Amino acid sequence: MATGKGSSACQSGQTAFAARLLGRFAAVAAADGSNLIFSPLSIHIALALMSTGASGDTLAEILAVAGAPSRDELQAFVRDSVIDRVLADQSGAGGPIVAFACGAWMDWRMPLRPEYRDTIVSAFKGSATTVDFLDKPVESRVQINAWVAEVTRGLITEMVNPNAQSKDTVNVVINAIYFKGNWRDPFRKENTIDHEFHLLDGSTIDVPFMQNWCDQQIACYDGFKVLKLPYKSMDVDRSSPDFDWMQLKSIPKFYMCIFLPDTCDGLQSLLEEITSSPKFLLNHLPLMLVPVNEFRLPRFKLNFGGSIVEDLKSLGLILPFDPLTASVSEITEVDTTDDGQIYVSEVIHKAVVDVNEEGCEAAAATESDDDMGFSLDYEPPKLVDFVADHPFAFFIIEETSGSVVFAGHVLDPSRE
Structure with a gap:
């Protein structure tokens, strides 16, 4: 449970992380002459999800980049301050439509540790699903995309390419945020x-x-x-x-x-x-x-989609992506010593925003194999x-x- 001090530290860390991400993304987009849209909040939650299965130096590095004192405080902050408050739907009382969902898909050959599954459910209000990434890779990814499309009200319809993913995938974790708000004083x-x-x-x-x-x-x-x-x-x-x-x-x-x-x-x-x-x-x-x-x-409508691994590496997140050094095996009960380390092979982020006279509709999803x-x-x-x-x-x-x-x-x- 995050104390008031721990929650404040995590909020400050999230703000600093957003500023660093903006600096990185804006520089890359400016070099291409491109518009830019991304969700710092979605990516910060992705780091919290990543920390759930990490240990040792890998966990320490994730927490340092996320700006969090500890894994427990980061998870409590995401649950209490972000998911239960910031991302709570207000549409029933005249406020914005806000939807957040977190899902974990695990290959059936690598059963989830009960502690990991419980954290996904309790801290991130998510669900864990077993699929067959090895023999049914396309069907598994179609299922993931259908889930993302439903959560984002159709703004994001393809999170992962069903035909361009490795059969070596064992775990996919995605969080998705949908926001649709009307201006307090709309334009005519x-x-x-x-x-x-x-x-x-x-x-x-x-x-x-x-x-x-x-x-x-x-x-x-x-x-x-x-x-x-x-x-x-x-x-x-x-x-x-x-x-x-x-x-x-x-x-x-x-x-x-x-x-x-x-x-x-x-x-x-x-x-x-x-x-x-x-x-x-x-x-x-x-x-x-x-x-x-x-x-x-x-008026403007923007979208972004692609890998952000290199962007995260530029911020100092290195160990989770290295098969020789990563320690993220706490997600499964299977001993991976003989088969090689489990590591994060990819982090994909997608975001959409549509600004018009009535207000703004936006969605974002992030996936990670003061x-x-x-x-x-x-x-x-x-x-x-x-x-x-x-x-x-x-x-x-x-x-x-x-x-x-x-x-x-x-x-x-x-x-x-």
Whole structure:
């Protein structure tokens, strides 16, 4: 069980991990001139899942990268703070649709240790399934994809390629996150207009821009602006005699924040600032509503899918992927000494986000075989423009915990 101190340490570790991931992913995407979308929260949960079957130096390395004091505290944090709170579905009370699911698929020749199965069920609210990876590899992976498609409401339909996987696979663990929220103040579709978006190469394209003229939560800094767009949260009857203000503070609240550089080519330097400190992101969020003059955001839909092993290695996670050094055999009761070490051969991450006038729909899945402060340079604006007509970074954040659920950047809103 994570203590308050342990939970705080894990939350700080998760925030630092998100910043480091963003730095890595953004640099790779920028080199390709690509848009970016990923879920730091999903990948952090994947590390917690990986720790469940690890021991020795491998476990220590996973915990160091995840920023967690211990495996027990990491698992308790994921269960109590993330799955039970951040990823709790609010749709029945007027809030966002949020779905999380965790599944483990094990080859029947390698039966799961009861302790591992119990952890999947209790800590990660998941389920464990036996399949035949050796003789029925395609059917096994079709089953996995069907599960992911169901959890993500069809946003992610193929997590693993049924025809391109090794028959040596013995264990696949996947977690999937689905989020669909409506803006607290939605945009009116009749106000959407085509407008120029400036690309990094100096050219422009016409794309649909959403716009309105309501007061917005915007902060202006030296070289960039930050917008905070809240999603509609759970309906709460504040007139009820049983209303609890302390409980209200604990209700998950989601928002999208957009970091917009002042110059068309300023995204890279802005991302370097964001990733320079784990607290930079949360410390630069707007604190108040301001009146706006021009306010326009492009619609965009992004997706990402692929291996993130090299990205995790760049952050210092080495041992789990090395068949000579990995110690992740605590998942099975079978003695693997004669057959070779069990190791993590692949980590696949997929994410999708769709931002439009009504709100945002997003999903992510990952498979693996600190206190808020105030910036001193903040100046409350009197009347501001916020026109996201050039490359910008965006984040979907849960406010009460500070968890970064999704992150990315938009270089070209016309491309998925």
